[in-house]
Amino acid sequence: MSPRHTPWAEARDFSIGLRPITPEAWLEGGEADPSARKDALLAAHGDLVWGETDGSRPGQAEAAGLVAEALGRDWRPVTDRDDPPLLAAARQVADDLILMEKRDGAWRLTALSLCAPTFFTAPEVLGKSLAELHGPVNGFAERFLARVERIFEGLRPDLILERRNWTVVNSGDSFTPFSAPVRARVGEITPQTAGQALYTRVERQTLRRLPDTGGALFTIRIWLDPLERVAETPESLAAFAQAWREAPEPFRAYKGFSLYAPLVEAFLRAQGETHSVNV
């Protein structure tokens, strides 16, 4: 089966890339019991996967209400747990849930459930502004920050926005809070095993307004596929090869592509993709 999302076919560089989607398309589902995965992570790494700030409970409850509406059921199932609203809602969906609220003139992250992080943790981002969250992203302040702030400011309640980004990683685990232990294992991969041991990692993100409390709910869903899946059709292989080889240098540097370049290139060549740029 080909990957569900192929954002490399559309964007080879950082982009805002937000597009409207219908309410029915908001949460993609597809995981039978998200709470099984998330509860295990909460038990083992509670400090990494959950965080809330004072005063965020009304926004959390409104966010949980939107999730309940989408699922057609109560966000607080009948159990003996007394979770904060955003956590109770997050246990019912595959997505990570992030509450953004305007505090002291800036859009800040006020609560989050983060069980599929791509190299960051809840305590690192809790309370941070959009500018601070994107500090590590090359060129974000110059190219995107003002526009993203305007989007948060002007987001209409009837609009749901979606964006997707992508990278390549040497882990099929959705819970990757830290990059170092993952990247340290890259030497275990050979050109012959690259198709199975490297993964495309797509983040599908959505954004919607919380009309009553004025905040915004940001969702992140991770889709992981062994790299070999991009080769399932000649068209998808060509699209991936072009995106990989033509990605601009700041994008490649930020995503750590040089670590994987010899392996990905060997994989592409083995699939018959011989044209080579940027290696």
Ligand code: HEM
């Ligand atoms: C909808 C508005 C947003 C846009 C357009 C946006 C855009 C971006 C872009 C272009 C990147 C670089 C990676 C990539 O996407 O290819 C990025 C990374 C990131 N974004 Fe956003 N972002 C948005 C909202 C948020 C929010 C609400 C959070 C809150 C958690 C967030 C957290 C991050 C983090 C943690 C990174 C990785 C930074 C790192 O490498 O340490 N973003 N974002």
